[in-house]
Amino acid sequence: MKSDGELMDILNAYDLTGSLRAAADLCGCSHNTVKKAVEDRDAGLPPATHRTKITDDWLEYLEEWVSKSKGKIRGDKAHEKLLALGYTGADRTTRRALAEIKTQWRLGNTRVHRPWITEPGLWLQYDFGDGPVVDGRKIVLLVAWLAWCRYRIVVPLRDRTAASVFAGLDRVFRIIGGAPTYLLTDNEKTVTAGHVAGVPIRNRTAVTFGRYYGITVLTCQPADPASKGGVENAVKLAKADIVPTETNLLEQYATFADVEIACTAFMTEINARVHRATRRVPNEMLAEERPELHGIPDMPHTAVLGVARRVPDNTPMVTFDHCQYSTPATLLGQSVWVRLHDGTDEVVICALDDGGPIEVARHARTTPGSPAIDDAHFPGHHPRIPGDYSVRARTVSEQQFLAIGEGAATWLKEAAAVGTERIYLKMSHAVDLARLGVRGDVDWALGHAAVHGRFATGDLDSILASKGMDLTRRGASESTSLTQGTSGWNLLGSNAIEHKTADETNEGQR
Structure with a gap:
């Protein structure tokens, strides 16, 4: 397919050279193209600027499908649709025609973007x-x-x-x-x-x-x-x-x-x-x-954070909607903001730090009388259970008794629970026993006394004695005793006894 200008150049070249092939070389086309142009001119026909194609009668269908699909219809699908309408051309011809239509559609529908040039601070x-x-x-x-x-x-x-x-x-x-x-x-x-x-x-x-x-x-x-x-x-x-x-x-x-x-x-x-x-x-x-950039306020915007609450100086708990919620212990005496999370059943607590607002706690919504507590907000806290008393020495005598060991503390709690009388005297006696002997033995005995409920006077000594650890008694050894032994009985019936008897007789006579 040649344009009007290209056909005029072909005819001018032929008139100049008088040769079909020479004109074709000058215009960069086939000599058959030059021959066709010359014959049409000699016959008085208009220039053939467009070659009839088999797809010409089907272009409006292709254009409609490209427009509806926004240029995304595939060539094989377009060819199937044309065959159903009576098209007899080849698949390759359909693809070429569809590619040209897509190219033209994109040129008319592509959005051209201009680079965005910004200024500092805007x-x-x-x-x-x-x-x-x-x-x-x-x-x-x-x-x-x-x-x-x-x-x-x-x-x-x-x-x-x-x-x-x-x-x-x-x-x-x-x-x-x-x-x-x-x-x-x-x-x-x-x-x-x-x-x-x-x-x-x-x-x-x-x-x-x-x-x-x-x-x-x-x-x-x-x-x-x-x-x-x-x-x-x-x-x-x-x-x-x-x-x-x-x-x-x-x-x-x-x-x-x-x-x-x-x-x-x-x-x-x-x-x-x-x-x-x-x-x-x-x-x-x-x-x-x-x-x-322009400056920002020292105090962040807190209007959307919720209602303001002050954390007490000794209890990290805040009240919201008649319910109590825990906060980190580091916020004691500071202001926080509490709100109900939209669309959920959660309560969010926010505070301020050097970087601005920050979420510090999130609890499931609770009911009045049932506080929502996070154990992580109470570091070092040990729950106090009635009857589970912490043993702390307040006097010198108490310090000496508890220094014996864990058994002493167990004995004290168990003895106090059953109302043991004269408990201070029994504690002092245990301290004296620990000084006389091994402290570990006395601690063991106190633990056994607590386990078996033996808190009467003398029970501690009895337990020590049952294990051969009676520290109040002292026994003399065989090497240092003044009492005569029976080793002399081994000499009975021997000559040594006779000689000894004779010597004793002579000594008596003298």
Whole structure:
């Protein structure tokens, strides 16, 4: 198929050379094409600028199918449809015609994007990603992206409620050292309450939040990668490096604090390397952009955190809706904010730290008279059970008695439980026995006395004596005794006795 200009060039070349092949070489075509053009001119026919094709009668069907499928219909499916309508052409011919129609359709329907050029201090975008699962609950990753310097921040959240999102944004502002002019995000319910004639109606809570920090909350246009693509790519990177998968082989996180540590490590690494678009380090560019950001209040925005409560100075418990809930013991005497989680039956408690609002406790909703207590909020606490008394020495005599060992403490509790009389004298006697002998033996005897309920006077001595450990008695040894022994009886019936008797007789006579 030749255009009018190409046919005129072919005829001019033939008139110049007078040769079909020479004209074909000059125009870069076949000599048959030159011959056809010359014959049509000599016959007075119009130039044949279009060659009839078998698909010409079926083009409107192909165009309709391409339009309905938005350019996604396959060649084999289009060929099947044409065959059902009586088409007799080959599959290859159908594919060529369909490819040309698709190309023309894309040229008329492709959206051309212009690169988004930002200024320092103007735009901060944020989006969300699915985080890891901790204790059966999926963590939400709040990912923010400072558009000019490409600085990325990741803050883990327990949910996507307005209170959690705005608390996370406050932490984002404090990390980058200020607030931008515009805050850009999706049309979610925390920001947009609805649409009227295509105009988003702002959520009143979001407007109050923006006014508090001096920023304007905006929502992006649908399918606008030029203005939203940066933060979406940041979400992909954060999920790839933080969320455990089969490809990165990361271990599951045991606590929420472990997820926070992983997010901090991710920010430290990614903001310290050269960005491929700017060819600069985001940390260095943030230092240049920070003066363009405006300051933020020292006190975070707490209107959406719930009702304020003060933790007592000695009991880490707060009251909400006539029910009591525990808080970490480190918050004694401080103010916290309590709210009911929307859509669930949970009570969330938030506090403030150097980085802004932070969730410190989450309890299932309880009823009046049944406090919700987390044992982790009471470190070092031992439950006091009636009858299970802790033994503490207050006098010197008590210290000496309890110093004997565990058996002494057991004996004291059991003896006191049965109302043993003259208990101080019996304790003093046990101390004296421990001084005379081995302390471990006396401790053993006291333990056995407690187990068998022997608390009378002399019971301790009896137990020691039964084991050969009577410390109050002393026996003389055979080597030091003054009593005559019976060893002399062994001499009876021997000559030694006769000689001894004779010697004694002579000695008597003298």
